Amino acid sequence: MENFFLDNKDMLFKFDNFNLAEIVELYEDEYRQADKYEYAPENYEEAMLNYKKSLEIMGQICGEEIEPMAEDIDEEGQKLENGDVKYHPNTKKALELLRKAGFTGVTIPRKYNGLNFPTVIYIMLIELVARAEAGLMNIFSLQDIGETIFEFASEEIKEKYVKMFANGEVTGAMILTEPGAGSDLQRVRTKAVYDEKKDEWKLYGTKRFITNGNADVSLVLARSEEGTTDARGLSMFLIEKDDSVQIRRIEDKLGLHGSPTCEMQFNGTEAKLIGRRRMGLIKYVMELMNGARLGIAGQALGIAEAAYRAAYDYAKEREQFGKSIENFPAVYDMLTDMRINIEAARALTYYTSQMVDYKKAYQRKYEQTDEREYRKKMKEYKTIADTLTPMSKAYSSEMCNDVAYKGLQVHGGDGFMKDYDIQRHYRDARITNIYEGTTQLQIVAAIRGVVTKKLEPVFDELENKVSKGCNEQIAMIKEMRKKLNNSIKNYKDMSDEEKDFYAKYLVDMATKIITSYLLLIDGMRIKRKMIIAKTYIRRSKAEINKYVEIIENLSGLVVDNKELIYDIE
Incomplete structure (x- = not known):
């Protein structure tokens, strides 16, 4: 079987031509982390070698182990039994493979047992997983919950929960959407009630379309300020799965059958406040969503790569009128267009990821030193990243749908049959320009940066x-x-x-x-x-x-x- 990193010449080209010296130096505290942590790199060359080796290992796992299981996961899906979600046996096996290989806590600092990798390497890992099994990528990428806890929670909460994510002990979910609050999250009605005597919060309400809603540890957006109806009354909370969290159903979806999408109810669920009250949507969810949007851009790249390869292989093998159909202009025009647009989207997504890395790295520097120069750079890169992130998500997800459409077209009538993987890629692709904000909402998020010429x-x-x-x-x-x-x-x-x-x-x-x-x-x-x-x-x-x-x-x-x-x- 193939190694999904080593067989991808464009990914190899991009990696070999990265200039991440400044980003890595910032992430590694000028390589002083090597004095504290055994596995921290001592220089840039060693860091890049570590990243490449990790990508090779992930490529091997995805190509040899996970991709062969994808068809069964898609056909059989995840199950709801007695109010609890049961992962498909192959999903459980795949998650365990990733955990044993150390691909949990990818972007979490070493202080909390993470790998401390830059975002751009994480997005490459996401792309590899998505190419193998797009639904699995959703569960894998929700380790972002650990990073969000790291960025905004108290030290006590970080010490416990961030390490749990980094060690692969828990899965995560971000629980935002409700039946009456999809894209318009300021309409969230789930209530967070504070008991002053016990000094604890409890959640009451219903959530819908929650990816991996059965997770062990989740972040929930809820209304903490009684009498409010807008974003200023919402706060972010952490919950652990217990009997007060009821999974009411798993949605019967068009694609991504490897990822359970849940409708759930909170019945007095104990919760911990993350950060400050009233900042849930205004600050914390926006940061979480930006990370998720970039992750979907990576997922779209992986699905598109799989769809292209399926179409290319079919075009080489399928003969009509005495020659393989790859030689017909009508077909190679589609294949050429698919290849160009995948590599264009990859270039934009990887570049955007680096802008996010600069923003994060300088933010951490500023928090450590309080130097104004670091704050200035952090704000500059945040402006760029906040514009490019929705652009990348919109472009990559629309590209993914187009590539999957053309890939199925190359297959002709065979593409409409379940005998070929292209129909799975076609179904999986369709959600990428819908969830974590539709393409239309990405336009809303990006337009201000464009018209103000940022x-x-x-x-x-x-x-x-x-x-x-x-x-x-x-x-x-x-x-x-x-x-x-x-x-x-x-x-x-x-x-x-x-x-x-x-x-x-x-x-x-x-x-x-x-x-x-x-x-x-x-x-x-x-x-x-x-x-x-x-x-x-x-x-x-x-x-x-x-x-x-x-x-x-x-x-x-x-x-x-x-x-x-x-x-x-």
Whole structure:
């Protein structure tokens, strides 16, 4: 069987060309952690060797052990027995493999028994797991709960629970959504009641669509301030699974059958307050959601990679009219488009992950030293990361759906049959641009950073890294930037409803611009990447021209006439 890291030339290329020196030095406290912890690296080379070895081990586990179990997990799913979720035997086996290999607490500091890996390496690990079994990735990635506890909880809570996550002793869940509060989380009604005499909180209410709701330790968003109806009345709580937590059902889903999605009820569940009251949604959930969104971008990459490979293998083997169908332009056009868009999304997601790493690393530095310079850098990178994260999630998840669609199309009628894995990838892909915020909500999250030109310094910095031999491509990207800026001017003159309608075009323009730069920088290293960059840039230029035409000539038309468009009577 294959090693899912070593057989992926693009992942290897990206890793071998990373420049993580500053990030790693910050994470490792200028390598002073080697004096405290036996397994901490003493220098950059050793750190990168550790990361690569970990990726190789994960690639081997995913390719040789987990992927062969994925079909059975998908067909049989998880079970609810006597109010308790029973993982599929293969899911349990896979989780134990990951635990024994040490892939728990990936981003948690060593003080709490974690690996202290940067986010970008974690996202690569997520991608590998998702390629093998997309549902398993949801359970694996919820170790983010441990990192959130580390970032915001009291030292007493951190000492107990963060170590439990790092040691692989518990699974996690983030419990946010309710029947009446999906994307609009400020409508959450689950109550947190405080007993002053006992100095304890208890939760009452119902939650829905909770990934891995059967987890041992979960973070719950609940209304702690009686009489409030908005975000300012919500706080974050930690719970442990007990008899007061009732799993009412497991949702019967289109895909991701390896991940139980639960409807659950709290009946006086004991809870611990995380951080400060009233900051649950305003601060803590937003940080948790950003991490989850980046994780979904990684999951989308893994599903797309699996779908592409299934389509490519089928196209090589399937013969029609005396030759394999990979030789027909109609087919290799789809395969080429799939490959380019996967590598474009990977470039953007990995770059975004590094911006998150800078933000986290400088935040920790500032907390340790109180130096203003670290605070300034932390805020700069936070601004960039907060814009790029929803862009990455939107782009990668839409790409994933498109790749899975084309992958099934390459299979023709066979793709519609359950005999082929492509139908599983197609079903698994569909949720990626829905959960953790739909693509439409990612646009809402990203548009402010785009129209206030927060990415302009990033564009300039990336352009300065491109060699003079790429003048033609740089000229095209500059033209795209000019059209984006002109569209921003038009956007600012629109009504609020028009802005909401046309924001998607501006965010997509900015996404194509930054991704064009990233692919062009990669293209300076090898010929194959330059071909991808040139193709992507030309396509992006054409699409941006189309967006400009829409904004300039259709502005207001759909918004003003939507009732007539809807009318079918």
